Amino acid sequence: MGTKKLTRGAPWSDRLFDVIVYTVIIFATLITLYPFLNVLAISLNDSIDSVRGGITIYPRQFTLKNYETIFAFSGLVTGLKISILRTIIGTLLGLMSASMLAYTLSRVDFQGRKFVSTFLALTMYVSGGLIPFYILIRDLNMMGTFAVYVLPGLVSAFNVFVIRSFIDGIPYALQESAKLDGANDLTIYWRVILPLTKPALATIALFLAVGQWNSWIDTYLYNGSQEHLTTLQFELMKVIQSTTTNVDSFRGKNMTAVMAQVSPESVKMAITIVVTVPILIVYPFLQGYFVKGMTLGAVKS
Amino acid sequence: MKAVTVTQTNRKLPQRGRFWSTAIRNRYLYMMSLPFVVWVFVFSYLPLWGWTMAFQKYKPGKSFFEQKWVGFDYFKQLFQDDMFYQALRNTLAMSGMGLIAGFTVPIIFAILLNEVRVQTLKRFVQTISYLPHFVSWVVAAGIISKMLSTDNGIVNDLLMGFHIIKEPIQFMGEGKLFWGIVTASDVWKETGWNAIIFLAAIAGIGPELYEAAKVDGASRWRQVWHITLPGIRTTIIILLIISIGHLISIGWEKQFLLGNNLVRDYSQTLDLYSLNYGLGMGRYSFGTAINMFNSLISVLLLFTANGIFKKITKESIF
Numbered sequence: 297m298g299t300k301k302l303t304r305g306a307p308w309s310d311r312l313f314d315v316i317v318y319t320v321i322i323f324a325t326l327i328t329l330y331p332f333l334n335v336l337a338i339s340l341n342d343s344i345d346s347v348r349g350g351i352t353i354y355p356r357q358f359t360l361k362n363y364e365t366i367f368a369f370s371g372l373v374t375g376l377k378i379s380i381l382r383t384i385i386g387t388l389l390g391l392m393s394a395s396m397l398a399y400t401l402s403r404v405d406f407q408g409r410k411f412v413s414t415f416l417a418l419t420m421y422v423s424g425g426l427i428p429f430y431i432l433i434r435d436l437n438m439m440g441t442f443a444v445y446v447l448p449g450l451v452s453a454f455n456v457f458v459i460r461s462f463i464d465g466i467p468y469a470l471q472e473s474a475k476l477d478g479a480n481d482l483t484i485y486w487r488v489i490l491p492l493t494k495p496a497l498a499t500i501a502l503f504l505a506v507g508q509w510n511s512w513i514d515t516y517l518y519n520g521s522q523e524h525l526t527t528l529q530f531e532l533m534k535v536i537q538s539t540t541t542n543v544d545s546f547r548g549k550n551m552t553a554v555m556a557q558v559s560p561e562s563v564k565m566a567i568t569i570v571v572t573v574p575i576l577i578v579y580p581f582l583q584g585y586f587v588k589g590m591t592l593g594a595v596k597s
Numbered sequence: 598m599k600a601v602t603v604t605q606t607n608r609k610l611p612q613r614g615r616f617w618s619t620a621i622r623n624r625y626l627y628m629m630s631l632p633f634v635v636w637v638f639v640f641s642y643l644p645l646w647g648w649t650m651a652f653q654k655y656k657p658g659k660s661f662f663e664q665k666w667v668g669f670d671y672f673k674q675l676f677q678d679d680m681f682y683q684a685l686r687n688t689l690a691m692s693g694m695g696l697i698a699g700f701t702v703p704i705i706f707a708i709l710l711n712e713v714r715v716q717t718l719k720r721f722v723q724t725i726s727y728l729p730h731f732v733s734w735v736v737a738a739g740i741i742s743k744m745l746s747t748d749n750g751i752v753n754d755l756l757m758g759f760h761i762i763k764e765p766i767q768f769m770g771e772g773k774l775f776w777g778i779v780t781a782s783d784v785w786k787e788t789g790w791n792a793i794i795f796l797a798a799i800a801g802i803g804p805e806l807y808e809a810a811k812v813d814g815a816s817r818w819r820q821v822w823h824i825t826l827p828g829i830r831t832t833i834i835i836l837l838i839i840s841i842g843h844l845i846s847i848g849w850e851k852q853f854l855l856g857n858n859l860v861r862d863y864s865q866t867l868d869l870y871s872l873n874y875g876l877g878m879g880r881y882s883f884g885t886a887i888n889m890f891n892s893l894i895s896v897l898l899l900f901t902a903n904g905i906f907k908k909i910t911k912e913s914i915f
């Protein structure tokens with residue numbers, strides 16, 4: 297189909313193609329990266345100097361005062377503690393439940409397989425909604441408890457199916473031979489399946505940990521007035537909401553005192569960095585895993 | 598193979614006994630799954646039972662049997678409320694825009710990134726592109742309102758610098774801009790992440806197809822159009838069906854964080870409406886009616902999308 301004509305036209309249009317590709321890619325990288333660098337620069341810049349504006353990606357008058365100020369605020373310290381705690385506990389519990397369920401679903405000789413699988417899959421499409429869930433949490437007396445952070449979301453159908461499709465890829469002969477050696481299903485799960493599913497588990501652990509770390513809605517809905525159960529994201533949310541809108545009902549007394557020392561803008565930026573840094577630290581290590589996990593999950597679900 | 602071993606040993610037992618003996622053999626599997634099944638029942642299915650509240654004049658503290666049944670009263674109230682239609686409009690508008698942008702942009706990004714021939718650059722860009730997916734919406738909303746702010750926000754600074762506008766635009770205070778801001782924020786946050794699947798699908802296309810096209814003298818535009826796009830067609834359709842199912846359940850997190858009183862007419866989604874005018878005011882039954890409407894439409898959309906695509910493209914998720 298007109299081969300000659302196309303060959304002659306190709307170099308010009310291919311060069312244009314390359315120009316477009318590299319322009320778009322570089323632009324996309326810039327708009328992704330710049331905001332983070334900008335926030336970092338402002339958080340490390342003298343608060344009064346920042347008000348003058350013009351900070352781009354490096355601090356003009358370097359200082360750590362903004363960070364010192366926010367860590368003097370008790371809500372932030374409690375928030376940090378609770379956030380770390382819920383991330384660890386929530387991730388471990390979530391991994392356990394997802395891997396156990398995934399293992400049982402991968403066993404074709406398991407009677408309940410079809411039922412459990414459908415029962416789980418339905419939860420991905422139908423949800424009761426905000427208020428019925430709220431009422432349930434209240435009826436279970438889980439308001440104002442730490443448990444509300446880790447227990448309701450314990451089982452995630454998506455995670456189960458990701459791990460299951462990974463287990464399906466492990467040769468069944470390994471389980472058979474373990475069985476011949478006298479291992480029961482529990483031992484097989486623990487000794488054979490868990491070690492072999494490490495890449496999938498790492499992916500799910502990342503999803504769970506990020507989800508736990510980033511969550512604030514549960515704090516807002518169920519523990520909004522419990523100062524000892526506050527989370528980092530919730531504290532940041534209060535700060536951000538209280539300065540973008542002048543009318544606010546959220547602002548804590550302590551925070552107002554802190555705000556008097558450095559500008560709200562700098563406080564916001566410093567907390568943003570504190571909240572984001574842990575994610576940035578773990579993320580390069582797990583990158584290889586989650587790309588695999590994402591594609592696996594998509595194929596199955 | 599595994600199934601065979603089970604049935605062979607049980608062949609002589611009667612039907613009932615066979616069930617129980619298999620159950621006993623499966624005991625550890627039951628131990629590992631039943632507790633979680635109960636869990637899922639409590640936290641995912643009991644809220645569905647909570648929908649009964651929409652048909653009662655629900656009073657906290659009373660038992661289920663003491664509640665007064667009111668039939669469809671709350672739905673009538675809901676359908677007569679102007680704010681409901683506004684919330685429905687906002688929900689559909691933002692999810693529709695999100696669906697279109699959240700779908701096309703990652704596909705384009707994946708295709709373009711795949712065309713980058715410098716491997717180190719490709720890997721670097723991809724790593725950077727996932728980054729915003731992992732930060733919370735709280736952080737994202739903070740960053741976005743900072744970038745769009747009228748004092749020293751980069752967007753206004755650039756627009757002013759290039760003399761495109763004379764006065765800084767009040768991005769966060771202008772209702773008409775809100776849908777666009779939410780959509781753009783979503784694109785900013787999720788494009789890199791959503792592109793992973795498409796990149797993986799593109800990687801699965803056989804290189805011999807491109808070789809053949811090159812021999813035929815196809816330009817790179819034509820290679821993208823005739824090889825890459827058809828190659829990821831199935832992935833696109835499956836993901837599209839799933840997204841349509843989630844179309845109306847966009848939640849309220851972004852809208853809550855990016856919105857404020859100035860833009861409420863455009864930011865209030867159905868969920869936010871149920872939060873503000875249901876939960877916030879103690880009108881549990883009314884709020885439940887909103888949630889129930891939301892969930893049902895969502896399921897309906899999923900089935901419709903699945904049915905339509907099954908007919909047209911023979912692809913479906915169930």
